[in-house]
Amino acid sequence: MTSRPDLRRALADGLLTGDGAMSTYLYQQGIPVGVTAEELSLSRPDWIEEVHRQYLEAGAEILETNTYGANRERLARYGLEGKVSRINRESVAIARRVAGEKAYVVGAVGSINAGRVPNWSRAEYRDYYEEQATALLYAGVDGLILETFLDLEELTLALEAIRPLTDLPILANVAMLEVGRTRDGHTLTEAFAHMQKHGADGAGLNCRLGPLEIQRALEKTVVPEGLILSAFPNAGRLGLTEGEFRYKSTPEYFGDRARALREQGVRLIGGCCGTTPEHIREVARALEGLSPVPRDNPELPEEKEVRPRVEVRTRPTVAEKxxxxxxxxxxxxxxxxxxxxxxxxxxxxxxxxxxxxxxxxxxxxxxxxxxxxxxxxxxxxxxxxxxxxxxxxxxxxxxxxxxxxxxxxxxxxxxxxxxxxxxxxxxxxxxxxxxxxxxxxxxxxxxxxxxxxxxxxxxxxxxxxxxxxxxxxxxxxxxxxxxxxxxxxxxxxxxxxxxxxxxxxxxxxxxxxxxxxxxxxxxxxxxxxxxxxxxxxxxxxxxxxxxxxxxxxxxxxxxxxxxxxxxxxxxxxxxxxxxxxxxxxxxxxxxxxxxxxxxxxxxxxxxxxxxxxxxxxxxx
Missing domain, CATH: 3.20.20.220 (TIM Barrel)
Known part of the structure; x- marks a missing residue:
């Protein structure tokens, strides 16, 4: 993209609007449940192109490739493990056709564990991440975004596998089950410092929680100097309404919360599950003409080590006896x-x-x-x-x-x-x-x-x-x-x-x-x-x-x-x-x-x- 600064500079100096959900939006449009969205980059590229175009027209300045789950482990569930490189390359090509000179294209790399019980092979996962990232980089992305990592351990492994492959910016987003903490027990303050140490240019939050909960988490987090903040909240919590599962947050509410996230020093704001082009349109309107706000870290009280209480057993267990x-x-x-x-x-x-x-x-x-x-x-x-x-x-x-x-x-x-x-x-x-x-x-x-x-x-x-x-x-x-x-x-x-x-x-x-x-x-x-x-x-x-x-x-x-x-x-x-x-x-x-x-x-x-x-x- 010759007419624009490179992505790293754009993130460091400006305030950018990201795009919104791909899979949940496709399902809202009637894509059959059970079809993996990533495969549609091969079988129905016109559908993927149309979603990208809607987000671009809504004001998105960054388009994520349709590759969240385009890794060997996940694609194997659909018999597509032999098409990892092809799906990733074609997904980049689709996004690039839409973006032209108007938007950046970042390669999306999702957590392989994706919320399952954390029991995985480090060697296999390292290979899977390297394989997917190599295909995305070869296809010509402007940067990479690692998304929806519940465990800092897995995210660290992904960074260790991918960082040596490129000098392009890497953004790394965690997802939280509990506000302010990763599933494997790290505070966001600890996680962000760790991510920067392992080569992330930016860090942030995406998925699972809505914009207000992400704001609450950031208010209690110390962000290292020089680390670019991003936020891709869900459209609120998923709930059953009139017999259907829906996300509650309206586009107007999403736009209001985007301004609050900006006040936390967030430089890149988009949407995750449940968001639509209308949500992104409101985000773009809310941020139009605004400059980024320097991050003002909270002064956290000195934490005393809290050791969980252990009750003493009065009789030996059978294993002891x-x-x-x-x-x-x-x-x-x-x-x-x-x-x-x-x-x-x-x-x-x-x-x-x-x-x-x-x-x-x-x-x-x-x-x-x-x-x-x-x-x-x-x-x-x-x-x-x-x-x-x-x-x-x-x-x-x-x-x-x-x-x-x-x-x-x-x-x-x-x-x-x-x-x-x-x-x-x-x-x-x-x-x-x-x-x-x-x-x-x-x-x-x-x-x-x-x-x-x-x-x-x-x-x-x-x-x-x-x-x-x-x-x-x-x-x-x-x-x-x-x-x-x-x-x-x-x-x-x-x-x-x-x-x-x-x-x-x-x-x-x-x-x-x-x-x-x-x-x-x-x-x-x-x-x-x-x-x-x-x-x-x-x-x-x-x-x-x-x-x-x-x-x-x-x-x-x-x-x-x-x-x-x-x-x-x-x-x-x-x-x-x-x-x-x-x-x-x-x-x-x-x-x-x-x-x-x-x-x-x-x-x-x-x-x-x-x-x-x-x-x-x-x-x-």
Whole structure:
């Protein structure tokens, strides 16, 4: 653009109007949902060109390319990963045709993580950013704008990958879930200084929040000298109005707020989701003839280090106790009805027998049961037993998961087992949705984030949680080495102990010990007594993750009722004697609410402990 100063100079000296939303505006015009806007640069370039033209005519002085999601990872969802370079080049060409000598063209690079759980490969993301930026630069943009980064860590990686490729200006915008802070817990003051250090010419805010919330955030932020400020707010918050999801802010309101953003020293003002050419027209009118306002940073009070309070646990957790002595966890699932009288009696007897924790599954086999959080709290209060509740990835979205964990913390239930959860189609409500916002690795990491006093969204909490997190391990697989590698990933994610699926023979005990002996966390070996021959047949042939050896199957053959349960207990005692040669952690699973079976097995363990201790004392 020979008739205008280069973009860096224009941003440093002037006050510029950016453009508005691309994708949401296209959808408002009737583009089918499910079509990725970036691909339209190839299939319908006339549509993209028309949007750019409308924004130019509305007064936009900077046009962003239609490339927010034009990276390999996102395009792969549509089978377009082989067209990364072509989509980016064509998008630049479209914007350039419209801009001519009237506007600058900046290449838009969006966050790849884009609001998902922050679990990503640095090496892969670096390659993706480098690939997209290279295509945009080759096509001839005037600069680059990095947008909608919730996490400063990911934005830093993008800057590190892109800055060495060009001397053109790079603007870097974060998006906030909480006003004034990134999802990974950094204040905007920290984030802006960090972005400048890593090569950003400009920094700012875009998406998620409206103009007033962005203004509020900037009022409390120290902006480094020389850093160009930008703001691309949404048209307010998205809400349901008359049966439709809409953005509330009118174009007139948007223009009014543009003047307020200018007072904060913002040099580039445009719009993000929900904005239209009419919003940008009002911004351009509001800023017409005005000069930029020098940034006047607030004088922030000296911050005292605020350390989230940690409540001290009065009793050792199972993960702590098992390192010193034999520790018994008994699974006793919540009832499927509303009567808890029998359940509480069983919990009381298990506690009297000497269990260290009663663990309650989270709607096991996708079958509806009483809330394990509510029942665990009642058990703790009325029997004194220590509850250890399971949490599945299946039943709650991330909002519900954090809320559930916060509730457990408030109730003093701080020992949990994180599991994936059986799919709903196998349960008693097969039409229910399986959520699975995250997998078990992600959820373990996020629980540990709560232990650091940081919410899932990155918001500091006034207290640190104190969850001890267990993870599940199924040794009854054909390729146990692959299962162990998966288990090691759970340990890396932050698991504190392991609970295995039940095993039914001595050889399996030894094998589990051998493959887990080098893990840095304790293992609780699973044992579930059989209740009948039919029960053994079902477990072996129909229940995933369980194998019953032939000798055990023959021992149970023909047995039923109390006689079968006695045989199941005796078999389990033999397994326990073998297990105690290798493991201090025992995980007993109560079948069909037959708690007397696991109570007797717990007494067997405690009796053996006493005999072993007496033998040691007599030798001394």
């Amino acid at each position: 098992v390192r010193r002595e034999t520790t018994v966890i008994v699974e006793f699932d919540s009832p499927k009805d509303l009567d808890i009288t029998g359940y509480l009696r069983g919990a009381e007897e298990l506690n009297r027998a000497g269990v260290d924790a009663i663990t309650l599954a989270d709607n096991s086999m996708a079958t509806t049961r009483m809330s394990n959080m509510a029942l665990g709290s009642i058990v703790k209060e009325r029997t004194g037993a220590e509850p250890l509740v399971h949490i599945t990835c299946r039943d709650r979205n991330l909002i519900g998961q954090q809320s559930h964990l916060m509730g457990l913390h408030a109730l003093g239930i701080d020992q949990i087992l994180v599991v994936t959860g059986d799919p709903t189609r196998i349960g008693d409500l097969p039409g229910a949705s399986s959520i699975y916002d995250v997998n078990s690795f992600d959820l373990i990491r996020m629980v540990k984030q709560l232990n650091n006093g940081i919410s899932f969204s990155g918001k500091p909490l006034r207290q640190k949680a104190r969850f001890t997190v267990g993870a599940a391990f199924n040794p009854n697989v054909s390729r146990i080495e692959a299962a162990v590698r998966r288990l090691e990933k759970k340990v890396e994610a932050g698991a504190d102990f392991i609970m295995t699926q039940p095993v039914y023979d001595a050889e399996s005990m030894r094998k589990v010990h051998e493959v887990t002996r080098n893990l840095p966390i304790p293992v609780f070996i699973g044992i579930m007594p059989l209740t009948s021959h039919r029960n053994a047949l079902f477990l072996h042939n129909e229940l995933p993750g369980v194998k019953i050896p032939d000798p055990v199957m023959k021992r149970m053959e023909g047995l039923k009722g109390p006689e079968a349960r006695r045989a199941g207990v005796e078999l389990a005692k033999g397994l326990l004697d073998e297990a105690l040669r290798y493991f201090r952690g025992i995980y007993l699973i109560t079948p069909f609410h037959y708690w007397p079976m696991t109570a007797e097995l717990t007494r067997h363990i405690r009796d053996r402990q006493r005999r072993d201790q007496a033998a040691v004392m007599s030798r001394n």
